[in-house]
Amino acid sequence: MANLIARSPAEGLLPLANGDATLSEVVPEAITSLMALDGATFPLPGPGRSTQRGGGLLLWSGRNQALLVGPRPDPIPQIAMTDQSDAWAVLRLEGPAARAVLARLTPLDLRDAGLGEGRVARSLLGHMPALFHRAGPDRYELFVFRSMTGTAVHEVERAMRGVAARG
Amino acid sequence: MRVPGYGLIDRDAPLKFRFDNDWVKGYAGDTVASALLAQGTRLMGRSFKYHRPRGPLTADSAEPNALITTHDGARRIPNVRATVQPAIHGLRTRSQNAWPSLGLDVLEVNDLAAPFLGAGFYYKTFMWPPKAWEKLYEPLIRRAAGLGALSGDPDPWRQEKAFAHCDLLVVGGGPAGLMAAREAAEAGADVILADEDEILGGRLTREAEAVDGRPGHAWAAETVAALRAMGVRVMPRTTVTGAYDGGTYGALERVSHHLADPHPDLPRDCFWRIAAKSCVLAAGALERHIAFPMNDRPGIMLGSAVRAYLRRWGVAPGHRIAIFTTSDDGHRTAADLRAAGIEVPAVIDPREDAPEGAIRGEVVGTSGRLGLTRIEIRPSGGGRRWIECDALAVSGGWNPTLHLTCHLGARPVWDETLATFVPRDGAVPGMTVAGAAAGLFSTAQALESGREAAQAALARIGRQHASTALPKADATPPRQIAPLDVRGPKGTRHRAWLDFQNDVTVKDVRQAAQENYASVEHMKRYTTQGMATDQGKTSNVAALAVLADATGRGIPETGTTTFRPPFSPVPISAMGAGATGAGFAPERLTTSDPAMRARGAPMIETGLWYRPGWFPQGDEDWRAACSREAAMVRTTVGVADVSTLGKIDIQGPGAAALLDFVYANSFSTLKEGRVRYGLMLREDGHVMDDGTTARLGPQHYVMTTTTAAADQVMRHLEFVTQCLRPDLDVALISTTEQWAQFSVAGPRARETVQSIVAEPVTDETFPFMACGPVTVAGTPGRLFRISFSGEHAYEIAVPSRYGAHLWRDLLARAEALGGGPYGMEALNVLRIEKGFITHSEITGRVTAFDIGMDRMISERKDCIGKAASRRPALLENREEMVGLRSLGGAPITAGAHLYREGDRPDAPNDQGYVTSPCWSPALGAHIALGFLRNGRSRHGEVVRMVDRVRGHQTRVEIVDPVQFDPKGGRARG
Structure with a gap:
């Protein structure tokens, strides 16, 4: 029996570029949610923070919750883990115009004081819930629900075109 | 006419645009109004009620008269202020509210009927018969009175909305705003500077004002360049329209209104939501008109506007411009015009200490049907005489533009010395008011107060900075202008307008007071003063002064009406940019979505998800497809995507x-x-x-x-x-998003599942209601033996990345066994036959008992x-869930109500209702689920189903909700 063929959330939709911004898809090896139960000693990142951990990136993603983006982790005592690798589409928006594009879509304060490098926030992207990770000076990684990938790409693309048209 | 040597327009960039049937010449930098005035066109619109000929009163966004429609077809934009709209090459503009033409308007007859159309006219006249209001009077009035109209077609303009954050938002780019922005930027603060105009500088671009020994507009331009270099976000053509809680401000940026050929992706407007730690309001002030008889003719405009047209656009709005003033500003207008070589036949000033050369007296009449030809004056010495002129510049003092300070509920304070309302301290948390908006009218005061306001703002956000030096500027404020002029004819047939856009006169306000609409809020609603698109910017204070006079109260006691957002009109299409059509809500698509659409399945919205209704074959209609799919599940095997659960x-x-x-x-x-x-x-x-x-x-x-x-x-x-x-x-x-999950249901479900799952799937390893990890074509997945159809069924789950492939694979296997996909309609039939509930049944007012x-x-x-x-009320005499079966072959319809046979089908006799009907291919009958009073004890009874919405009724038998395979043997199988 042939094995099942995997398909990424934004397959066929990305990459795209317009003006000084590009949007591409990132497919991490795995995304695992980590939640602490009583007695856990493993530290989860505080609100809005991220840390490098075990070859992956650990992103705060909510109350008592973090997403490990990278290799699949081994079990950790008193940490509830759930595979979320297929739940999220990870869209990378980068370029000098990236911040202006995002300002069309999210009420987050995107300035360094608000979402500095390495910072994480949960907010809205258009009408969609999303997780925002400032991955570099001009680079943002947007985590959106897999089922909403098409809408997310469309919304970002629309914002990119509007920003590019301003020249 | 153009005045050589004046204006900030580019005379090397001529352009042409259309106004009604004429081509109008202008220059880059003109507004529609300035170009029209330059060619001698004063008549630009008709008033709302009386269809009075009108020309521009102002040179800014407060304009009540010169409203036009721009663009054609679906792109048409109504109620554009000609005083704000930049003149662009090839632009199509039209006058409004006139037929057949602006110069000859049939409905001008309304003006002759004016004595009968006073305050409260609608309420008194159109009271009887009551039904006629909606059908006859209102459409008639709406057609006769009105402004521009939308096209009625879907709006093709691209719109945009955006968010911004800053330490300091400066509202207004005049001397106060520029100084505040500079002070804050030098302290390292993150500053946004927004101004309505395309050139910043405020009055500095419209007056003969020197700052630091240079022309004011040059100083402003240099300062703006310096601000940009310091990282200040300068937003021209941007009106801050509202102050909201928590330091949030709304602002409308007119992005492409000034472009002849905008990029197709460029939005028309952008609606900004600005979160500011602190705000300096430096919005300036609006000049007051004076309520003298027949003060509305084209050619009569505010003195500040006359000076603005001269300085900013190099336009004299007339050849002989008379002046009527109650402040020193009028004399400034006279000096400016004379210096430009324009004839000023008279300066009329009623004040006792009017300067030399002025005529002490007042204007008591005007004439000129489509434009001013002369004014009648009454000197204080007595007598009356006419003066020929084609324009009259009126200066009645200033009202600070304090609207934003009132948006959170604060009322302004009357300042006896200035004879004007000034903002209340602390009206909006985090906001400081500077310059003319705070009642500080000289340029030097504006610069100084701008700097102070910025320092206050910096202190609030914990930044300190040594003050920058103040530029030198004129320190003379306009002289005392008391009293706020309430003239207005008494006992003559001449009218004195207050609200130009809604045609409210002094007489209307007095009449409102007489009829005991003496509160300012009641007067407003009775007369419609301040209720047009300009929200009474040029009339509110004058109207309440008249009301104060008529009721014998002081102005502070009379008070003001409430200023609410938006400060000036905001298109709803900008606030909701992108949210039309599919942009209205996110679309959630399952992994099988493309394959389902490829099979021609119509997709049904369930919440944000899209699910297949049915999978048509050949020329099947929905019901044929649904019945085939339901029968297929009962006889072979069906596959459905249930990932949305x-x-x-x-x-x-x-x-x-x-x-x-x-x-x-x-x-x-x-x-x-x-x-x-x-x-x-x-x-x-x-x-x-x-x-x-x-x-x-x-x-x-x-x-x-x-x-x-x-x-x-x-x-x-x-x-x-x-x-x-x-x-x-x-x-x-x-x-939910991690797993793609498919239901495989039917007598041949196990065969289908076993063909793709590595582990043995038997009644021993996977009995009914068992679950466990399995290997699905080499991929770790989960298998659940559960059934929503009553058949032997499984749900098989794999990580979503494999969903698209597994869907195609499962379908191929099912089809090889005579099965195939089934959609929501068939899924619904199967569960109704089995009496399984959905949210059609558990609507929120249904209990477990029910x-x-x-x-x-x-x-x-x-x-x-x-x-x-x-609680007893939830356990006794309830409407209980039952099965329904149609007698006589007529369909049962959702939402229909149930009555005892022989009872009148009305509310008191209501026995219950239908929730989920269908045609059951397995039972060969129209069946349904529904709720019936004490229904569980009434199985076998026949009731009448009446659907008043569809005009349909039939007899139905009450049966057990589980109508198919009541023992459940098929699922346990």
């Missing part, structure tokens, strides 16, 4: 206790590798949701919710774990909703 992963030592607490029935007793149906109640004892929950391990469960209530249940669980039972050591997270599941509320434990569900 909510899935919640629950782990931890407290997992079982949590489930026992939120579900009516027990889950702590559920064995590993087994699934149980669960019913969830709200705190008030009614049903919230249902679904199955599987136990994957000792401390690990996966809960399934309905598609519709997935969000609600997740919220509920988070509330319970955080607020009601924080003692439970449990972790929960949604995994649906026959009261015994699921466990006796041995407590759960949310248990206590409330025991």
